Amino acid sequence: MKNESQIRALIDNWAAAVRNKDMDGILAHHSNDLVMYDVPPPFKSVGLEAYRNTWDIFFKYTKPGVFDIRELHIMADEHIAFCYATMKCSDKSDTGEFIELPFRLTTGLKKIDDQWVIVHEHHSIPAK
Amino acid sequence: MKNESQIRALIDNWAAAVRNKDMDGILAHHSNDLVMYDVPPPFKSVGLEAYRNTWDIFFKYTKPGVFDIRELHIMADEHIAFCYATMKCSDKSDTGEFIELPFRLTTGLKKIDDQWVIVHEHHSIPAK
Numbered sequence: 001m002k003n004e005s006q007i008r009a010l011i012d013n014w015a016a017a018v019r020n021k022d023m024d025g026i027l028a029h030h031s032n033d034l035v036m037y038d039v040p041p042p043f044k045s046v047g048l049e050a051y052r053n054t055w056d057i058f059f060k061y062t063k064p065g066v067f068d069i070r071e072l073h074i075m076a077d078e079h080i081a082f083c084y085a086t087m088k089c090s091d092k093s094d095t096g097e098f099i100e101l102p103f104r105l106t107t108g109l110k111k112i113d114d115q116w117v118i119v120h121e122h123h124s125i126p127a128k
Numbered sequence: 129m130k131n132e133s134q135i136r137a138l139i140d141n142w143a144a145a146v147r148n149k150d151m152d153g154i155l156a157h158h159s160n161d162l163v164m165y166d167v168p169p170p171f172k173s174v175g176l177e178a179y180r181n182t183w184d185i186f187f188k189y190t191k192p193g194v195f196d197i198r199e200l201h202i203m204a205d206e207h208i209a210f211c212y213a214t215m216k217c218s219d220k221s222d223t224g225e226f227i228e229l230p231f232r233l234t235t236g237l238k239k240i241d242d243q244w245v246i247v248h249e250h251h252s253i254p255a256k
Contacts, residue, residue, distance in 0.1 A: 040255055073163070073248075077207045120201075124165060
């Protein structure tokens with residue numbers, strides 16, 4: 001269970017960094033060539049700089065401090081792992097009010113030099 | 129690379145089964161307790177019966193025979209793997225015309241009794 005608990009800590013720290021708007025913390029365990037599928041466009045973001053941009057968009061439209069993990073499932077082998085979770089943030093509506101936004105997260109990880117690194121992230125909400 | 133090629137064949141066969149509306153083929157390598165995050169609601173589907181329902185919805189609104197893998201990346205260890213892909217189907221618009229719909233796929237797999245099984249699937253399009 002060592003891998004699972006390392007990954008749980010990594011995901012918990014990442015979510016806390018989002019709540020704290022701590023960009024270095026958000027990016028701390030992501031690979032340079034990660035591929036991100038996010039809630040808003042673009043369709044796909046490749047690389048750490050593009051991944052950082054998705055957070056600039058996120059912070060423009062959501063309520064600071066709200067980025068909560070509801071249930072997190074982790075499946076880990078020695079070098080490859082993935083996890084999926086239901087999450088919650090708070091999204092600015094057309095009237096400027098914040099509305100609770102549940103979303104889904106799937107994350108793919110690889111162990112590099114004995115450290116877990118996120119190489120893929122998929123965030124989404126169901127289509128209307 | 130044995131695990132990667134087994135998984136590539138599994139995903140290729142699954143997509144072909146979708147194109148052929150072959151429900152047994154679609155469900156052939158999914159676990160009984162898989163968790164699915166799909167493009168349309170519901171937010172989350174748990175278990176094989178709920179997963180089957182997502183395909184009944186899919187076949188109601190999309191053009192038969194269109195379910196194409198554009199680029200597929202696979203990361204596999206001995207017992208755990210994940211893959212992510214950009215995909216394409218064809219969606220019925222309000223006027224009844226079919227419109228090309230690119231979407232994103234992430235899949236989580238576990239090797240059970242020496243066979244790869246899908247335990248998690250996440251399909252999405254960017255939010256409008």
